[in-house]
Amino acid sequence: MTDQANSIDSQAYLDMDLLRFTTAGSVDDGKSTLIGRLLYDSKAIFEDTMEQVESASKRMGDAQVNLALVTDGLRAEREQGITIDVAYRYFATPNRKFIIADTPGHIQYTRNMVTGASTANLAIILVDARHGVVEQTCRHAFIASLLQIKHLVLCVNKMDLVDYKEEAFTKIKEDFEDFSSKLEINDIRYIPISALNGDNVVEKSEHMDWYDGATLLYTLENVHISSDLNHVDSRLPVQRVIRPQSNEYHDFRGYAGRIEGGIFKPGDEVIAFPSGFTSKVKSIETIDGKLEEAFAPMSVVMTLEDEIDISRGDMIAKPNNQPEQGQDIELMVCWLNEKPLRPGGKYAIKHTQRDGRCIVKEVRYKVDINTLHKIEDDKNIGLNDIARIKIRTTVPLFYDSYKKNRGTGSIILIDEFTNETVGAGMII
Amino acid sequence: MSSYSLTHLKQLEAEAIFVMREVASQFEKPVLLFSGGKDSITMVRLAQKAFWPAKIPFPLMHIDTGHNFPETIEFRDRLVEELGVELIVGSVQDSINRGSAVEEKGPNPSRNKLQTVTLLESLEQHQFDAAFGGARRDEEKARAKERFFSHRDEFGQWDPKNQRPELWNLFNGKKNMGEHFRVFPLSNWTEMDVWQYIALEGVEIPQIYFSHQRDVVNRNGVLLGHSEFITVMDGETVEKNKTVRFRTIGDMTNTGAVESGATTLEEIVQEVAAARQTERGNRADDKRSEAAMEDRKKEGYF
Incomplete structure (x- = not known):
């Protein structure tokens, strides 16, 4: 490597961004193979890991190196050949770092998919070219849409098993287009691949001249995500009040938190909830110096011109763009626990940094996650069910609809006896 | 990149700072597990940023096998002095002397496994209810399934099949008496990210x-x-x-x-x-x- 190349390389990471995506597919759609392929071809698998995979492949009697084993985690998963829990994988190309939330596809693992999807920018859904769009495809797409993932890539896998024929791909694409009109995802792309052979994953396939679109990796590298965050509605949920009480910072009083939307600048008028008092932003502080502006998803410390009553769980916004507030909240909830939802039951809740309790006032309907139909006469909400419910909270929440803002529109329900997270809620 | 986007390192930094502030607010007595390695040094740097201009509001704890690189110990002591935070040392040798841990047999016994005993004893002795660890999900396949907030029962055990779902950035640190949490702010960092960050920030190692x-x-x-x-x-x-x-x-x-x-x-x-x-x-x-x-x-x- 020349000196010049060295200096370019060593600076490149200062300009990389980050894409989080989730992968879903039915059992045997080749999801683990696809992830193994992405990691392998982008050189994210080290030699010692590869040696383990090779020896494990041999032990299991596989004819060729089984890339799916790259993503095997726990002992029980290796023994049973299934994925039990969300696993996170990492790789990078020169301009972007990727975080994969690898979620199992079995019907009983809807809760894992919801978990993986909750932080994702993009979802990859795998379809077996021989079987086409199946119930699980629709379910995965619905969950991606419900969780407000903005970009979806439908990978038609195992093209090698249908002789790389265009008709197979086109049929699946058309079927999915019919279904996806019911979804709220605007950016949907279709890619014919063979994860096993590497066609259109990282390298363009030599077997599908009829496809002139991008490879999967190219798509992941280039999908535009910087406008996906809300930069309009300014929200700073207060995480902690910072008061050093040292001589140097005797009167310092800063509000620490992660910006969940919009932009704050010194001089901006702000309003705090629940107090309703207004003030102006005095400064946005970091150890590295003051900032001229702050936006999502920065973690900052804000100081205000006036001393007003603000503590953890409060919300700072702008007077001309306020969050909704109230104690009667409607939400879509995905149930995550074996113990079913108790209508009329009480749960602890977390919304932004606000803690409280709630009572489930009403189950309005359950969603058939394969057809998206409302089921109004079955109100038993168990593990992996998705339902629309109404809750009343002990404290007012300062929120936005989940569609408008994932950060201020999401809520979790917690069992007060076991402390387990039992429900994932999206405010309507 | 557009002016309203953050680089991957800045996003990882913001996430780790958020997690640290959550722990300091949700738990009564957190502690940062400090080994003197690059990951725990990075955590200390992030903790400084998370609470600045206040001091880091929790002590550091080193689980000491007694088989240290002398350079690490010198570095540790200097860092603690500069930060003005308390350092607690949990000694594996003390656990062996007490009889709660038994040295492996044979030449060059490893004290790696014994550290678990000392760690759990130290957490209990000081009644820490949350311990920051520098582990990353990219390190090892069992770690790939780890949560940011990882629940431990009263025996300090991790139950990988029964972990709490972790959604958005809502972290549930609720627990019963005697239980504690391990928290991993660097979960989403890779080895490369840590080195790039250390280089970017000019962190001393x-x-x-x-x-x-x-x-x-x-x-x-x-x-x-x-x-x-x-x-x-x-x-x-x-x-x-x-x-x-x-x-x-x-x-x-x-x-x-x-x-x-x-x-x-x-x-x-x-x-x-x-x-x-x-x-x-x-x-x-x-x-x-x-x-x-x-x-x-x-x-x-x-």
């Missing part, structure tokens, strides 16, 4: 991360630094003055060196980019079995 001359013993392909803790066995020789550095820093008896001429952070970043072995590939402790880490984690390891 112990000198043994950089290339230097050292006598080493080659044991099953792992280059161990020759020290009083290493007994040279039949068929092994001491290789004098090898030019090496360490990719990870742990116990001297099981942390292997790599041959390297990297003397600057930028050279280390270049080297990590070209590396074909995982950093734990040089850790004798992980080579014991395919599920070595999973088993240790279940018992309460870092």
Whole structure:
């Protein structure tokens, strides 16, 4: 490597961004193979890991190196050949770092998919070219849409098993287009691949001249995500009040938190909830110096011109763009626990940094996650069910609809006896 | 990139700071587990940022096997002094003396497994209810399933099949008496991210991360630094003055060196980019079995 190349390389990471995506597919759609392929071809698998995979492949009697084993985690998963829990994988190309939330596809693992999807920018859904769009495809797409993932890539896998024929791909694409009109995802792309052979994953396939679109990796590298965050509605949920009480910072009083939307600048008028008092932003502080502006998803410390009553769980916004507030909240909830939802039951809740309790006032309907139909006469909400419910909270929440803002529109329900997270809620 | 987007390092930093502030607010008595390695040094840097201009509101705790690189201990003591935070040392030797841990038999016993005993004893003794660890999900396959907020029962055990779902950035730290949490702010960082961040921020790290001359013993392909803790066995020789550095820093008896001429952070970043072995590939402790880490984690390891 020349000196010049060295200096370019060593600076490149200062300009990389980050894409989080989730992968879903039915059992045997080749999801683990696809992830193994992405990691392998982008050189994210080290030699010692590869040696383990090779020896494990041999032990299991596989004819060729089984890339799916790259993503095997726990002992029980290796023994049973299934994925039990969300696993996170990492790789990078020169301009972007990727975080994969690898979620199992079995019907009983809807809760894992919801978990993986909750932080994702993009979802990859795998379809077996021989079987086409199946119930699980629709379910995965619905969950991606419900969780407000903005970009979806439908990978038609195992093209090698249908002789790389265009008709197979086109049929699946058309079927999915019919279904996806019911979804709220605007950016949907279709890619014919063979994860096993590497066609259109990282390298363009030599077997599908009829496809002139991008490879999967190219798509992941280039999908535009910087406008996906809300930069309009300014929200700073207060995480902690910072008061050093040292001589140097005797009167310092800063509000620490992660910006969940919009932009704050010194001089901006702000309003705090629940107090309703207004003030102006005095400064946005970091150890590295003051900032001229702050936006999502920065973690900052804000100081205000006036001393007003603000503590953890409060919300700072702008007077001309306020969050909704109230104690009667409607939400879509995905149930995550074996113990079913108790209508009329009480749960602890977390919304932004606000803690409280709630009572489930009403189950309005359950969603058939394969057809998206409302089921109004079955109100038993168990593990992996998705339902629309109404809750009343002990404290007012300062929120936005989940569609408008994932950060201020999401809520979790917690069992007060076991402390387990039992429900994932999206405010309507 | 557009003006309203953050680089991957800034996003990871913001996420880690958020997690640290959550812990400081949700728990009564957190502690930061500090080994003197690059990951725990990075955590300290992030903690400084999270609470600045206030001091870091929790102590550091070092679980000391007694088999330390002297450079690590010097570095640790200097850092603690600069930060003005309390340092607690949990000693594996003390656990052995008390009889709660038993030294492995044979030459060069590893104290890696014994650290779990000392760690759990120390957490209990000081009644810490949350402990920050520098573990990353990219390190090892059992770690890939770890949560940011990882619940431990009253025996300190991890139950990988029964973890709490973790959605958005809503972290549930609720627990019963006697239980605690391990929290991993660097979950989403890779080895490369940590090195890039250290280079970007100009974070000081112990000198043994950089290339230097050292006598080493080659044991099953792992280059161990020759020290009083290493007994040279039949068929092994001491290789004098090898030019090496360490990719990870742990116990001297099981942390292997790599041959390297990297003397600057930028050279280390270049080297990590070209590396074909995982950093734990040089850790004798992980080579014991395919599920070595999973088993240790279940018992309460870092």
